[in-house]
Amino acid sequence: MLRSELSFTEAVQVCVPFVHDIHSRWKVKHSEIAETQKAHSCQKGCGACCHYGLISSSSLEAFFVLTHCLGSGQTLSGLHEASMTYVENFKLACSEWGHLPFAKASRLAFLKKKVPCPLFVSTPLPDQPYSGHCGVYEARPVICGQFHSTEAPKKCEELEPHGTESAVIDLGEVAGHTLREFERAQFGKSALGHLPLIFAALTTEDGLKAFLRRDEPAKPSDADPHAQETLDFFFYAELLGCLGISLGEADFADLERAQAE
């Protein structure tokens, strides 16, 4: 019988070595591929993708980033303050169109607001509107390396399709899937959503408690083959609730638009 929750320390002991191992393997393969692809264009200093309104990460990877920040001397209260500033800016930006940015039009509108990931270190340059670098580069989630470009960064700034290495995408998908299966095995659920919001939720007492809680995993059946995905989605909604964000009709409508794109 599973205990109903883990302590923070237990979660660190269980999760950190696993995520670290998966990340290390992913990064070795990622750099091997980048090495052979001279056209690989992502460079330190280019950060449009760190201003996206949808940076898909699991709650496990957000927890890993949190432990990395705490391990490097930052305080939970400091991280909470910075994250909640982001949340307020995020809400303010979204208030113009009234829902979270899922579909391309709203993601583009969000990008133009220039709200950087709270883990991003901005270096404003006149000719590079999104310049800066990742403040947690060694611990950044898989998606942040998976979403690479072999073409000019301008395409990322316009959310236009850009060249990618399919091997990098494929390896990232396997790594992300492995991490989510691990999280489900440990905690019964795994939120997938916007990294800065999940990260912010984990800096709240309720959000961290929800992450550490061990839920009964869903049992997919013929009648409901997506029961686990539903449970995961409810968990994401619960984390958003810790930030005062509740999903409504307009959010689901934009999500549907995104799924149809």
Ligand code: SF4
């Ligand atoms: S994915 Fe695009 S925006 Fe992100 S670092 Fe690479 S080129 Fe820059």
Ligand code: SF4
């Ligand atoms: S974690 Fe780092 S690389 Fe990923 S979006 Fe945030 S600042 Fe960018």
